[in-house]
Amino acid sequence: MNKFSLDDTIAAVSTPLGEGGIGIVRVSGARALEIADKIFVSKDGKKPSDYETYTIHYGHIIHRRGVVVENDVSPRRCMTRDARRATRDEIIDEVLLTVMRAPKSYTKEDIVEINCHGGIHTVKKALDLVVKHGARVAQPGEFTKRAFLNGRIDLTQAEAVLDVIRAKTEGSLKAAVGQLEGCLSKDVTCMLDALVGIASHIEASIDFPDEELDIIKEESLEGKIAGILDKMKGLIDSFSEGVVLREGVLAVICGKPNVGKSSLMNLLLRRDRVIVAPIPGTTRDAVEEMISLNGVPIRLVDTAGIGEVNDVLYKESSGRSKRYIEKADIVLLMLDASTEIDEEDLEIIRLVEGRKKLVIVNKIDLSTNTTPGVARPGVVGAAHLFKGDAVVEISVEKKINIDLLERSILDMVWSGKYIQGEGAILTNARHKELLDKALDNMLSVSKAVKDAMHPELIAVDLKEAVFNLGLIVGQSASDDILDRIFENFCIGK
Ligand SMILES: Nc1nc2c(ncn2[C@@H]2O[C@H](COP(=O)(O)OP(=O)(O)OP(=O)(O)O)[C@@H](O)[C@H]2O)c(=O)[nH]1
Numbered sequence: 410m411n412k413f414s415l416d417d418t419i420a421a422v423s424t425p426l427g428e429g430g431i432g433i434v435r436v437s438g439a440r441a442l443e444i445a446d447k448i449f450v451s452k453d454g455k456k457p458s459d460y461e462t463y464t465i466h467y468g469h470i471i472h473r474r475g476v477v478v479e480n481d482v483s484p485r486r487c488m489t490r491d492a493r494r495a496t497r498d499e500i501i502d503e504v505l506l507t508v509m510r511a512p513k514s515y516t517k518e519d520i521v522e523i524n525c526h527g528g529i530h531t532v533k534k535a536l537d538l539v540v541k542h543g544a545r546v547a548q549p550g551e552f553t554k555r556a557f558l559n560g561r562i563d564l565t566q567a568e569a570v571l572d573v574i575r576a577k578t579e580g581s582l583k584a585a586v587g588q589l590e591g592c593l594s595k596d597v598t599c600m601l602d603a604l605v606g607i608a609s610h611i612e613a614s615i616d617f618p619d620e621e622l623d624i625i626k627e628e629s630l631e632g633k634i635a636g637i638l639d640k641m642k643g644l645i646d647s648f649s650e651g652v653v654l655r656e657g658v659l660a661v662i663c664g665k666p667n668v669g670k671s672s673l674m675n676l677l678l679r680r681d682r683v684i685v686a687p688i689p690g691t692t693r694d695a696v697e698e699m700i701s702l703n704g705v706p707i708r709l710v711d712t713a714g715i716g717e718v719n720d721v722l723y724k725e726s727s728g729r730s731k732r733y734i735e736k737a738d739i740v741l742l743m744l745d746a747s748t749e750i751d752e753e754d755l756e757i758i759r760l761v762e763g764r765k766k767l768v769i770v771n772k773i774d775l776s777t778n779t780t781p782g783v784a785r786p787g788v789v790g791a792a793h794l795f796k797g798d799a800v801v802e803i804s805v806e807k808k809i810n811i812d813l814l815e816r817s818i819l820d821m822v823w824s825g826k827y828i829q830g831e832g833a834i835l836t837n838a839r840h841k842e843l844l845d846k847a848l849d850n851m852l853s854v855s856k857a858v859k860d861a862m863h864p865e866l867i868a869v870d871l872k873e874a875v876f877n878l879g880l881i882v883g884q885s886a887s888d889d890i891l892d893r894i895f896e897n898f899c900i901g902k
């Protein structure tokens with residue numbers, strides 16, 4: 410991407426390619442208005458370059474092939490009707506054109522957006538025309554990259570743009586919007602300012618060792634460092650839950666055939682997504698769907714029962730179930746309350762031993778023991794196998810304890826310590842990695858200060874911490890890092 414300069418004017422279709430109400434071609438750069446002048450014919454007779462910023466105008470996108478003049482004496486007069494038609498201007502579409510002038514635009518450059526009728530051919534033709542008149546087709550994420558390079562947003566905010574687009578649930582969206590609004594940037598920038606302040610004093614004490622600048626011996630320095638360490642640790646701690654908001658939790662329902670796994674999947678999804686039948690071995694493939702529990706995205710997987718189903722597909726389908734179980738963040742192990750624990754159950758219990766899991770005892774409506782909270786006869790003998798694991802008794806059929814089940818799943822993945830969208834929460838592995846490094850640097854600084862080491866030694870770690878924190882918000886980020894971040898974006902964003 411970096412072989413392309415910021416001087417180019419870029420263009421892309423910013424809406425998904427397909428049938429829709431409107432399709433938008435976005436053009437950004439110094440020549441955006443000049444290009445629009447060449448292709449847009451307005452109702453009011455004005456040119457886009459005459460328009461004020463933040464205005465929208467009705468007109469047509471025209472491909473000017475040449476003007477056909479009445480009583481033409483040129484050789485065109487001798488052309489066939491088809492050939493003459495081919496030289497005429499072509500109306501591409503009836504559009505609305507929006508003008509947003511630099512610097513108050515998404516990219517801080519002049520932007521023109523052409524709102525076409527949403528159809529693959531109209532938007533493609535409009536884009537072709539824009540390109541023909543001097544724009545370059547944008548790379549993925551290049552508009553947002555320009556917003557970053559032109560200083561409108563920092564790197565965490567640019568990354569949040571993609572998170573907003575890809576948000577899996579309301580909770581993910583709140584966290585992403587918080588980051589886009591600058592929650593994380595603010596925290597990181599505060600830490601950076603504090604570090605730079607300390608670093609400049611330390612540099613001064615290196616440069617003027619004889620003067621009264623012995624900041625290292627100042628008590629307030631240790632306090633300042635402790636404050637920064639706390640802030641860093643707090644953010645790092647938030648990652649275990651933040652990443653859940655961004656990526657979702659993989660929760661795999663497993664158990665022997667016919668215990669009610671697919672029935673539970675459908676119930677939690679609130680629709681009949683998978684086939685349910687009283688025949689063991691109904692589900693053959695693993696099916697993954699997203700649900701939201703209080704805004705927390707859960708990637709729920711229904712698997713084929715692992716057990717005695719004697720046919721050729723069994724090996725493949727139970728193999729798939731096992732592979733999913735291996736990948737699971739949490740295992741939802743399902744047992745049948747109406748039957749005794751048998752060898753099939755035991756095989757699966759052994760398979761998921763030591764995993765983070767919730768034991769779900771289903772079909773309590775069929776069980777003879779109806780005392781709430783008391784383990785069913787079928788699983789009494791196996792209680793010792795679930796040491797420390799939460800057990801929830803439910804009936805999918807009669808919808809008993811489904812709220813409790815959902816709460817139990819949520820409790821396993823979300824502490825409730827962080828309110829989505831309120832305050833900074835770390836959701837991105839890149840930020841976590843850099844904060845981990847910055848924390849290490851600061852722990853060394855703290856130790857060096859306590860041990861009254863030479864200021865030059867302290868300064869080295871301090872600089873590293875500043876560098877690592879700076880990378881989070883994009884200061885001194887290399888082209889490689891930027892390429893890796895922006896290549897994940899869609900074209901037109
Ligand atoms: N009585 C009762 N029947 C249930 C309950 N949950 C599921 N069933 C029934 O149990 C049978 C099997 O349900 P499924 O959801 O297909 O079971 P499964 O675990 O997905 O089975 P496989 O795909 O074969 O592994 C169906 O007839 C369901 O209607 C329940 O809570 N109580």
Ligand SMILES: [Mg+2]
Pocket residue numbers: 670671672684685691692711712713714
């Ligand atoms: Mg099933």
